[in-house]
Amino acid sequence: MRSTETPIVRALPWLILAAIVLIGLSLRGPVVAVAPVAGLIGDELDLDSARVGLLTSLPLLCFAFATPLASLIIARAGRDLSASITLVGVVIGTLIRSSDGAVSAFVGTIVLGIFITVGNVVIPLVIADEIPAERSGMATGAYTASLNVGSVITTFGTAQIAVALGWRAALAIWAGLAVAALAVWLAAAGPKAALTPRPRQRMDAAARAAAPRSVSFGIVLALGVAFGTQAFAFYGMSAWLPKLLTDEQGFSAEQAGSASAVFQLFGIAGALTLPLLVRWLGRRAGILTVLAFWLSVPIGLLIAPQAWPIWTITGGLAQGGGITMMFLLVVALSQGARGGRASATVQGVGYAIAATAPATLGALRDSTGAWTLSLIAVAVSVLVAAAFGLVTVAGIAKTAALPSDRIPD
Known part of the structure; x- marks a missing residue:
């Protein structure tokens, strides 16, 4: 017994892996997209280098200090809905960040950081619960590789898009990664599971005995x-x-x-x-x-x-x-x-x-x-x-x- 939640239907296991990879693309790309257009953002919003730098460092601080909130969301909403919440939050944060002035840029960045933190915590749970043990290593490798791929794609693509459409569109366009990931996740988990709260339940004595022991x-x-x-x-x-x-x-x-x-x-x-x-x-x-x-x-x-x-x-x-x-x-x-x-x-x-x-x-x-x-x-x-x-x-x-x-x- 790996979890108290009902496992995702395994009729199409490759779809679960595809969802995990697409979610991985969505969890780093929007963060690193700021760097290639940092100068443009600073010039238009009248921000010095230190404050522009905060737009890339704030998500990392959220990864550190928003994990208690992420853990609470996962406990209340359950694993599947938490993954959906992550992707919706990434879309919202990305769009807020590009919508107006400096305040919107910082608010959107914090929203992004908080919801990406939920994703950081929940995806290892999805892998542990849904991927057979003999495949979990490769699934984890594919997930972490997708984090790098998302970073590389957005690093190379944002500057070129900004030349044609401006920095706001260049940042906002990466919300499309999260939209695509959400569509695949809904198909993999099923709309009911992906959109319904399923709090993680306390295990009874028999379940605890059957489950792997927790480390200290x-x-x-x-x-x-x-x-x-x-x-x-x-x-x-x-x-x-x-x-x-x-x-x-x-x-x-x-x-x-x-x-x-x-x-x-x-x-x-x-x-x-x-x-x-x-x-x-x-x-x-x-x-x-x-x-x-x-x-x-x-x-x-x-x-x-x-x-x-x-x-x-x-x-x-x-x-x-x-x-x-x-x-x-x-x-x-x-x-x-x-x-x-x-x-x-x-x-x-x-x-x-x-x-x-x-x-x-x-x-x-x-x-x-x-x-x-x-x-x-x-x-x-x-x-x-x-x-x-x-x-x-x-x-x-x-x-x-x-x-x-x-x-x-």
């Missing part, structure tokens, strides 16, 4: 730290890699942007490859492999910065594999009796840590005039992520949330 809060917290420090490296490098290459290699803004795009694109490959590695070699090997690839980035940029193409590729593989590894473990925790609470706690702790990355790395660079300490901080963060990830793996195995070190896939 300490293990949930350990995964939160692992999730956060892995994301710290990702968000920190995403924010500062272009500037680092401009400073150290003399790149133009266009060249640095292209290198950053390579970093994002190879994240897709990392997300899809990691579940296969875990299936063959186990979770511990997956964590250690991600660690090795992540460490190559700061060490490589310190020792051989001229080899930056290699480090952007290995970094891309690392960040895609790293977030997939974290979500594999979140899905494992979500199979217990308190899966929703565990998913919310992990991501709340994790994104709170990750939200500090851009400012921390920037402050280290400004205080020394060089990138050395910033890169050392990235290396330390991934070492911490690996250590706490291994603690989580041991905790899951000990409580028998899954029967072995390997996630069957």
Whole structure:
């Protein structure tokens, strides 16, 4: 027994996976779409760089601090309706953000952040409940890859659309991703299930006995730290890699942007490859492999910065594999009796840590005039992520949330 809710009809299991992937596209694309048109937004709305930057950092803060609200919504509305609420909220937030002046831009961004937070928490529950255990790893990889794909599509597409239609239309058009995802989700879950509140019920004694054991809060917290420090490296490098290459290699803004795009694109490959590695070699090997690839980035940029193409590729593989590894473990925790609470706690702790990355790395660079300490901080963060990830793996195995070190896939 994996959940107290009725599973989605499995007559068309591929439709469930398609819905999960489309939802993933909708959960990051609208957030990163701001960056390519940040200058246009600032000029028209008379915002300085710091306030324009808030339009990209506010959603991340919501991921951290709105998780209790997300957990409450899921508990009251149920898994299926919560996924529908996520997508409707993304559409509403996207349209508000593009509708008027600065106030609308910030209100819409906060609405977006809150409803995306609900999606962040509920999708691991959908995977845990609806995808057979032997397929959950690949489903998780497809989901995390779709997060990267959504980021890449909107990063490349928003600027071109803005040239033709203006920045408001360029941001609003990505609401179409959520509309498409909602249509597929309604077909996969069924309109009645997707639109009807089904509060997650308390399990009786017999159900608790049949359900997988929930891990201790300490293990949930350990995964939160692992999730956060892995994301710290990702968000920190995403924010500062272009500037680092401009400073150290003399790149133009266009060249640095292209290198950053390579970093994002190879994240897709990392997300899809990691579940296969875990299936063959186990979770511990997956964590250690991600660690090795992540460490190559700061060490490589310190020792051989001229080899930056290699480090952007290995970094891309690392960040895609790293977030997939974290979500594999979140899905494992979500199979217990308190899966929703565990998913919310992990991501709340994790994104709170990750939200500090851009400012921390920037402050280290400004205080020394060089990138050395910033890169050392990235290396330390991934070492911490690996250590706490291994603690989580041991905790899951000990409580028998899954029967072995390997996630069957």
